[in-house]
Amino acid sequence: MLMPKKVKYRKQQRGRRTGKAWRGSTLAFGEYGLKALENAWITDRQIEAARVAITRFIKRSGKLWIRVFPDKPFTKKPAETRMGKGKGAVERWVAVVKPGRILFEMAGIDQQTARAALDLAAHKMPIPTEFITRDGGA
Amino acid sequence: MPRRRRCAGGGKEKEFIMVIEANRREERGKNGARRLRQAGRVPAVLYGGAGEPVALAVDVHQAKQVLRTAGHNVIYEVQVEGAEPARAMLKDWQLDPVRGDLLHLDLQRVAMDVRIRVRVSVQTTGEPVGVKVDGGVFERVTRDIEVECLPSDIPEEIVVDVSELTIGKQLRAGDLPLDPAKVRLITEPQRVIAHVIAPTKEEVPAPEAAAAAEAAAPAEPEVIKKVRKEAEEGEEGEGKGE
Numbered sequence: 500m501l502m503p504k505k506v507k508y509r510k511q512q513r514g515r516r517t518g519k520a521w522r523g524s525t526l527a528f529g530e531y532g533l534k535a536l537e538n539a540w541i542t543d544r545q546i547e548a549a550r551v552a553i554t555r556f557i558k559r560s561g562k563l564w565i566r567v568f569p570d571k572p573f574t575k576k577p578a579e580t581r582m583g584k585g586k587g588a589v590e591r592w593v594a595v596v597k598p599g600r601i602l603f604e605m606a607g608i609d610q611q612t613a614r615a616a617l618d619l620a621a622h623k624m625p626i627p628t629e630f631i632t633r634d635g636g637a
Numbered sequence: 638m639p640r641r642r643r644c645a646g647g648g649k650e651k652e653f654i655m656v657i658e659a660n661r662r663e664e665r666g667k668n669g670a671r672r673l674r675q676a677g678r679v680p681a682v683l684y685g686g687a688g689e690p691v692a693l694a695v696d697v698h699q700a701k702q703v704l705r706t707a708g709h710n711v712i713y714e715v716q717v718e719g720a721e722p723a724r725a726m727l728k729d730w731q732l733d734p735v736r737g738d739l740l741h742l743d744l745q746r747v748a749m750d751v752r753i754r755v756r757v758s759v760q761t762t763g764e765p766v767g768v769k770v771d772g773g774v775f776e777r778v779t780r781d782i783e784v785e786c787l788p789s790d791i792p793e794e795i796v797v798d799v800s801e802l803t804i805g806k807q808l809r810a811g812d813l814p815l816d817p818a819k820v821r822l823i824t825e826p827q828r829v830i831a832h833v834i835a836p837t838k839e840e841v842p843a844p845e846a847a848a849a850a851e852a853a854a855p856a857e858p859e860v861i862k863k864v865r866k867e868a869e870e871g872e873e874g875e876g877k878g879e
Contacts, residue, residue: 505859524734536735538864560835562774589857607774 500543501569502592510574511588520600528564529604530633531613537626540593542601543569549603551622556616561608566601567594602628642644656714657703657725657744658682659693670741679739683715683725686746693717693744700739704730710755710791715744724749726788754823756781757792759813759830763800767833773804777831781822782810790819799831807832 516538546569553563569592576587595603601620603620605613614630621628660682664672678695680777693715703713709727716722729743747753758781767773783796784853795813802808811826 503858505861507861509860510858521734534735548804559772560774562776562834562837607776 500547500592502543503568503570506572506607510589511571513573514571514595515608516595516597517596520597523566523601524599526601526604526633527566529562529606529609531606531617532566532601532604532631533598533617533620533624534625534629534631535600535602535626536629538595538597539624539626540571540573541567541569541596541624541626542594543592545623545625546594549623552619552623553603553605553616555607555610556619557605561616562606564604564626566604567596569594571595596626601631615632654714655703655711656722657695657699659695660694660718662694665692672737674740675875678744681744682722683717683744683746685725685728686723686748687719688723688746691717694786695742697739700713700742703727704739707789710793712747712749712788712791713744715879724788726753726755740873750789752785752787754785755791756783756785758794760794760796761799761808762796762829763798765799765802765833767802767804767806771804771833772836773800773833774836775831777835778829779810779824779831782813782828782830784815785821785823790816792820797830802831802833804833804835 520535524534546567550563550565557563558569571593572589573588573593575590576582580587602624603617605616608616610632617630621630657723659681660678661670662673673694674697677697678694679700681693681700682690683693704727709730711726713725713727714722715725723746724746725746727742728745731740732738733740754812759777759779761777762785765773765775768775784792786792792815795815797808797813799808808830809826810824810828810830813822813830815822
């Protein structure tokens, strides 16, 4: 699963997800992409599930870029634990995604294949997404 | 949209000068900009050259049409009420990240006799041999290059045939067909424009190997602060020992 190699602090505060993704909201590498339409914490498992779905669909053709990285730890207290006694243990790693963020990019395949592959990936995401192309067509 | 046909180069070569009609914008700030967008206009700014920067408002449909049809490497004639028409280029534009609405335009004045640096799109034609025969993946690494030329000589786009590319071969910026008398390449000639790479193969690890790798992988990332503290403590301990 994706997670940072080194971190400065083991746990983080939750933060807020206001506004739009003013960075990382245009296609930078590929011809086609999957754009987030809502904000969410996307977990390492969801990113990995989407990656596997795409690579299995396109087999050996095409190229894939993952534009989000789960660098935020989220913690959870064990079940049936009384409150207090400090913050819980790190449960998973998530990527903070705001509306407009490009999640995946693809190139080297035709639009129909890219759309089908990214549709599979969209089903692994916890938010609505949109298929976009470099020429502006959706 | 107002479009005017104009002859250049002794009448042999014909060019279109697109006209952008704009009003001066008195209201500034985000509230004013929002009110302007509600009214179907886009805030814009005209700057550069000899004149002072002017805050403008452009009709949103006209601005969208300009972006869709002409693109950014085109000389426009910006007509502002109460001022001389100015020749300008679209320097930058901002879009809403979710809805794609046009938010702002930057127009830069250009002098027709001064060479300028612009980014020109590179388009490829043909299917590379490496893809057709060897099953490689064609990848466009650089989509535009920077060139220096007169505003009237800006190429609309640079089209290059890539059908000869094989796996492992690259098309570089120096290989692009440019007219050296008119256009000078600014991007480094070694910059890769496109290449054909061997297809990647996803290695599915055996269940046992995957389990072993998962067990060997650290469950938590290394904490930088902790490592440094431990190292400092170790040094202090050694110092005391001496």
